[in-house]
Amino acid sequence: MTPSDYTYQDASPSGLKPLRPGQDLSVTEEAEETDKYNFALGNFRFGFALGVGLEFNDNIKLAQDDRISDFIFRPVLNIDSEWRISDLNTLRFNVGLSYAKYFSHSEFDTNGVLISPNSELALTFYTGAVKWTVRDRISYQEDTYDVADISNAAVYARWENQAGLEGEWAINQAFKLNFGYDHYNLWTTQDTSNSTSDAAFQLQDRAIDTVFVKPSWQLNPAIRVGVNGSYSFIDFKDSDRQDGKGLLVGPFIEWQISEYTNLYLEGGYQQLSFDGGSDFNNADINQLGLSASDAALVRGTLQDNEDSNSYYIKFEINNRPSEFFRHRVAFSKTAEVGFLSDYITLYNVEYDADWKVMEKLEFGPSVFYEHYTTSGSLGEKADRIGAALGLRYHFSNSLTLGLDYRYIWKDSNLDGQDYYQNLVFLSLYYKF
Template sequence: MRSRAALFRQQEAAQDQSATSSAGVYDFNRGEYSGESTPEERPLGERTQLEENVGRSLGQDDIRGGAYIGASRRRAADYTSSSGPYPASTTFFAPTYITDPFLAGKRNIKLGPVNIGLGLNGNVEYNDNINQSGSAPVDDFIAGLYMNVDANYQITEQQRLSLSVTLGVDHYFNHPEYSPNGKDFNLNVFPGSTLAFDVMVGDILFVIYDRVSVRPASQTEFALDDLDVFGVFQNDIGVAMSWALNSKTSLSVNFNHSDSIALEDNFSETDRMVDSISASLAYTPTGTYTVGIEGSVSWINYDEEFNNDGITSSAGVFLILPITRSTILKASGGYQHFEFDSPPTFTRSVTDQDIASTQSQIDSLSNQAASINVATSPDPVAAQQQLVAIQEQQAALQDQLAAQQIQKQQDDVTAASRSFDTNSELDDYYYNVTLFNQLNARISHQLSFGHESSLNTSSNFLTADYVTYAVGLIAWRGSRLTVSTYYEDAEDSGGRLAEDVEQWGVDALLTHRLNSRLVLGLGYHYGNTDSNIELRDYNQHAFSLDVSWAFNRKMNVGVGYRYLTTDAEDSRQSFDQNRFVMSMNYNF
């Protein structure tokens, strides 16, 4: 967001040059050099692809962290579910023109001045354990249909209107209650779906945008239970500005209003509204590196009282430094300050001890009544009066017990609807460092590490230290091998659901293009989660096999198999899952 056309063109040129030889640019998919490298000029408001190309080539997302609330480089426990299969937006200044998982950047229709990319995806899946149960698995067939539209209209040289959206529906044929949204038909809008209007006013670029997504999200780090996964509608609307103050200095400002709404009533406590203002001032003295300052303020308001309303702010510095033609360093660091309201006062009206005491009195009276025999009593009248009095006391206590039980249920509902996180303030540092290096035309790798705090769903905030490393390798012609590993130590801020979790894992993906039409893919994932809470540890192994066949330039089909096995400390959470997938992509 802080860097614009000139800087990114220089960075892209450095990246392109690192993958070229006298024969031109190396095609990683085909395993050969193809054509001469040429500089690329980007139209008004179009986003650089540098970071996303790097992220995709290494099988990782690339998301800014530190300065902007909710935008985290962390993979686990990320409310935005960024570790999903779809690329996330890295900035509001290229509204996501490139969120096209089917089109691969193609614009296949032109209606007058409007360029349109139109793609269709259909898929069918059989899943033998959609509820992820080790004791009572439920199988189902799932079908999905998605449309991808990527269009732009250059109104004038200074104005552009852009639309990028991928949306569709999933249908669970037999058990829709296990779908993320709990509906027969589940609407999905991929992250990054955006309507944006770019306009240049003098030296200032304004972007007015509205970004929408409907997607699954995870309530906690421990997402084995399907009850921890829920559907979320999120809408971000805002105005961003980039002002080239001179040839070396640029100012960026962004205002964003974000509404996040759970699609199931059971998770309505996560509904929230966030208003954010962020800004950065970038200085590029020689045209090769950039330094600057950044800051943001966000106001968080929850519809319910599960988590506490608050204000978060941060300020820091950043550096973008091409160390060599093939090595780029990106680093940022600074200070974060969070202030949250105190949780609402809550005192139980009725405790378990109160109910036990009332029940004990009832039992005692029952024993007294059982010991009275009116027929054999020396004074039957007095005995009868005593028995009636005991029965009246019993009736009163029974009414009292019923009222206590009702009140206890109400107290339980109130207690469950609040996190009771009393940690209302944070003063801490943040830093994020990413180092990308293209060793040669065949090998690239990337290291990222950092420390940051961000909003959480089960507590006010979460503080984490993380490190990720990934390497991409052209092992032989037509092949690509990517291997990545990650580690994270995360700590909830507090409350009745507070948890400290360590997570680490390894991912590997090998793809091989047998010919111009046929591509094979083989993947593996291992993940391990250690919690400070008893019975919350688990590890997972996942395997994938994919075959893709291109019938022609417009259509390709694929079949795939997925196997997931989970070994949990709580044996009730252990399960195996098999998935068989068929898909078809068609570009009009």
């Protein structure tokens, strides 16, 4: 279960990242980290895992009316690898591959192989006191539920790639400076059979270049404060969407409240500005047979020419009172690039937990609520609520049986955009 956030959790330089109570890995996490590699070639360690899943989805198109249900077969392969070139230099590669086969609606079968957003190639090395990380993350996804402002679509086929360089300079024991550059691309490969036109998906193709800097100070062993700043250049492929720029700047605090609890809080000013009005309705207007003057008048009325100038907040608190239970609460208010609008203002709150009920049984509930508004004269205002329950039974260190349930409900002010969805997923996972 994931709320609608950036596809990559840290696509934004200030994106929320998991915080570890106690800062270091727990005994359990250290064992899990070591255990995921099951064979080696020289200094290269590998881990392979295979899984199969059977999903039942009662609303695969996220539709208000004409709901369609289906069973879906989902095999998966995960590969993790690590090469410790030296004590200070490490190369990591991990990839998750999967496929979706619909039993009754084969038109929604995966077009190729799905690549998990967690897939990454990263190299860490040092030059003096500066730690460098060069990384590239690529994914191919088709699900639509994690994009809040999409309804009436079963497939949103897109490639995403994020490449970047980040430096971490420990200037002294208290002062640290993080800085870097990211290049992000989104390419759609849409061939849909739903009520959302192909043109709407093609309008999403874009590149975003971001430079960021994040100085911070360790006030005491428990508290680190700093300032985060980033500037982005947004370049859309389609001329119907206007290019833009993004600015984000604000202070943050990381607070180790206790051995078991830590907190992250960031807030400040965020701006998204665009070079002119974007035309999201050109494809529909061209089919009306209007004269040039009438068509221009309609376009001018429907153009999205709003900019966003507001505040942002990102908050997260983690608590792990024992080796068997941890939970987390997070809240954020941000402006993001929209789907059928220049931008979307999104409020999100979520809670999730992991509970080891017995030696071999784990239970994981999660819930989220989000409220969003989109820019433009036909802007949408909507709420989404989601909840999920997950059970994992470990027959052995290698074989795991999973059962998951997820519910999502959306209420929109626009006609035909409401929906609810129930999903049940049964999985079997084998780690070599």
